[in-house]
Amino acid sequence: MPVDWVALYYVLLQLFRALVTTLELAAIAIVLGVAVGVVLGVLYVWGGWAIRGLLFTLVSLIRGIPLVVQVFAVFFVLPAMGIKFSGFTSAAIALTAFASFTIMEVVRGGIQAVPREQMQAALSLGFLYVGAMRTIILPQAFRIALPALVNQSVFMVKATSVVSLFGVAEFMFVAKENIERTLMGFEIMAFVWVVYTAICYPLTVLGRRWEARLQARGFSTAAASVSP
Amino acid sequence: MFGGYFFHFDPVWRALPEIAAATWVAVQVAAVSMTLALIIGVVAALCYQSGGRAARGCVVAYVEAMRNSPSLVKMYFLYFGLPSLGLFPSPFWSGVCALALHNGGYMTEIVRGGLAGVNDTQVQAARSLGMSWWQTHQTIVLPQALRNALPALVNVWVEMIKDTSLTSALAVRELYYEMTALNSATLRTFEVLIVFSAIYLAMTTLFSFSMKVVEGRTKWR
Numbered sequence: 001m002p003v004d005w006v007a008l009y010y011v012l013l014q015l016f017r018a019l020v021t022t023l024e025l026a027a028i029a030i031v032l033g034v035a036v037g038v039v040l041g042v043l044y045v046w047g048g049w050a051i052r053g054l055l056f057t058l059v060s061l062i063r064g065i066p067l068v069v070q071v072f073a074v075f076f077v078l079p080a081m082g083i084k085f086s087g088f089t090s091a092a093i094a095l096t097a098f099a100s101f102t103i104m105e106v107v108r109g110g111i112q113a114v115p116r117e118q119m120q121a122a123l124s125l126g127f128l129y130v131g132a133m134r135t136i137i138l139p140q141a142f143r144i145a146l147p148a149l150v151n152q153s154v155f156m157v158k159a160t161s162v163v164s165l166f167g168v169a170e171f172m173f174v175a176k177e178n179i180e181r182t183l184m185g186f187e188i189m190a191f192v193w194v195v196y197t198a199i200c201y202p203l204t205v206l207g208r209r210w211e212a213r214l215q216a217r218g219f220s221t222a223a224a225s226v227s228p
Numbered sequence: 229m230f231g232g233y234f235f236h237f238d239p240v241w242r243a244l245p246e247i248a249a250a251t252w253v254a255v256q257v258a259a260v261s262m263t264l265a266l267i268i269g270v271v272a273a274l275c276y277q278s279g280g281r282a283a284r285g286c287v288v289a290y291v292e293a294m295r296n297s298p299s300l301v302k303m304y305f306l307y308f309g310l311p312s313l314g315l316f317p318s319p320f321w322s323g324v325c326a327l328a329l330h331n332g333g334y335m336t337e338i339v340r341g342g343l344a345g346v347n348d349t350q351v352q353a354a355r356s357l358g359m360s361w362w363q364t365h366q367t368i369v370l371p372q373a374l375r376n377a378l379p380a381l382v383n384v385w386v387e388m389i390k391d392t393s394l395t396s397a398l399a400v401r402e403l404y405y406e407m408t409a410l411n412s413a414t415l416r417t418f419e420v421l422i423v424f425s426a427i428y429l430a431m432t433t434l435f436s437f438s439m440k441v442v443e444g445r446t447k448w449r
Contacts, residue, residue: 064432065425066393068404073425076417154296161298165397172300176308185308193305196297204296 004182011178011188018174019195021088025170026157028092033099033156034149040100041107042133055104062101067162070094075166091163091170099156106152110145111137113219144219150207154200161196171195239414240423243406250406251427257324257392257402258431262385264328269335269381270374274365276336277343287336294333300394302326307398323395327388334384342377343369375446382439386432393428403427 044055062070074094078085085093114137122132164173175192179185240247276287294302303326306317317325346369354364374381393404407424411417 061425061429064390064429066390066404066428068393068396069407069421069425069428072404072408073421076411077421080417158298161300162394164300172298172304176304179304179308184312185304186310186312189301189305189309193293193297193301196301197293200296201292204292 007182007184011182011184014174014178015171015188015191015195018169018171021169022157022160022171023199025088025092025095025160025163025168026153029095029099029156029160030153032096033103033152036096036100037103038107038138040104041111042138044104044108045111046129046133059101059105062098067094067098067159068165070098071163071166087163087166087168091160091166091168095156095159095163098159099152102155103149103152106145106148107141109148110141113144114140144214147207147211147214150203150210154203154207157200157203158196233418235419236416237419237423239416240410240419243410243414246406246410247403247423247427250401250403253400254392254402254431257320257327257395257400258389261324261327261331261392262388264324265331265335265384265388266381268328268332269339270370272332272336273339273343276340278361291333291336294330295337299326299330299391300397302330303394303398319395319398319400323392323398323400327391327395331384331388331391335381338377338380338384339373341380342373342375345376346372378439378443378446382436382443385439386436389432389435390428 040055043051047055071091071094074090074097075087078090078093118136118140119132122136123129127136160170161172164170164176167173171192175188179188182188272287272290275283279287303323306326307319307322310317310322350368350372351364354368355361359367392402395402396405396408399405403424407420411420414420
């Protein structure tokens with residue numbers, strides 16, 4: 001089969017630009033998701049029945065409804081309430097919300113895997129709750145939750161592909177567009193497959209290595225790992 | 229926020245036959261792909277456990293190829309890529325096979341873990357009693373392995389129920405496809421969103437609840 005080098009050049013150029021968008025979306029979702037997720041996780045552990053009930057309801061909704069439907073909600077409900085964002089911003093909001101609540105579960109698992117006595121000891125030594133949480137509990141919880149956080153990051157990179165259904169010009173959308181233009185479905189999808197794997201595989205290996213290290217120290221990762 | 233907005237569910241209720249049909253399609257996609265994924269997982273895990281180095285290498289390559297890319301990649305690959313090779317799978321089967329292959333990778337890892345949890349002395353005992361390899365695995369090893377793996381398998385299955393919505397990217401007329409169609413036909417965004425979210429939530433909740441019952445019934449006694 002003769003290769004059309006000009007077509008290939010333009011396809012690759014477009015795909016590269018789109019890949020940058022995908023990585024931006026994933027980075028925003030992961031960084032903001034961790035920040036919000038940690039706050040929500042601490043709130044969940046600290047809060048009374050009202051806060052817990054609210055957070056539990058929200059996380060049940062987010063985990064029981066497909067991500068596509070959640071992205072749809074952000075894309076169509078916010079404009080109906082008079083708030084208008086660009087496609088990229090809406091996608092970032094939806095992915096961040098999803099990441100925040102799934103990471104909340106991971107952080108909660110990490111905090112609850114730290115023995116209760118540590119908090120009791122810290123409080124009896126005169127620490128404030130916030131101080132004890134920040135300097136004693138969270139560093140340990142973070143170490144326990146790290147492999148699960150890495151796995152969640154891999155999941156978020158893959159999840160960005162969902163927003164292609166809403167016309168955001170990220171990797172998957174541009175790939176599909178170029179298939180329609182060039183009819184090189186096999187070549188382009190094989191390339192896309194390889195690129196996603198090249199991004200996610202190193203992270204997967206990293207997560208597995210940290211998980212093994214954690215298990216070697218005698219922690220069970222089961223407490224922190226919430227399957228995405 | 230909702231000032232001046234009045235809920236009108238009538239347009240949604242009028243589309244009830246279409247919604248029911250779409251739900252049925254989603255259930256079919258889910259049921260077929262979940263079954264296929266389990267079969268792939270069990271076969272691949274057995275290959276990994278009992279096979280030689282080449283078989284192990286193949287299984288590891290398969291698992292990594294599946295879980296490091298989105299399931300949409302496999303869907304488009306089957307639907308847009310295979311025609312280059314002269315194969316023209318329908319949207320339904322492209323979607324079902326992509327979901328099965330993608331999640332089969334996760335299932336392989338889970339079943340492999342379950343198999344590793346069954347003590348090897350049981351296999352030795354069964355073989356010394358004259359049972360064949362398949363008899364040993366069918367009657368002794370697999371039931372225990374799957375029982376150990378069930379909670380993790382259920383997690384992946386619930387994920388698969390939700391991922392049926394992605395097959396709408398190939399224009400399979402399942403729930404999410406119907407949801408977008410109904411939204412553009414009636415513009416009752418809130419009502420459509422509430423009803424379809426409730427259907428998805430009911431499907432995932434019902435499934436995980438009934439699997440909890442199964443888990444309780446099959447618990448080792």
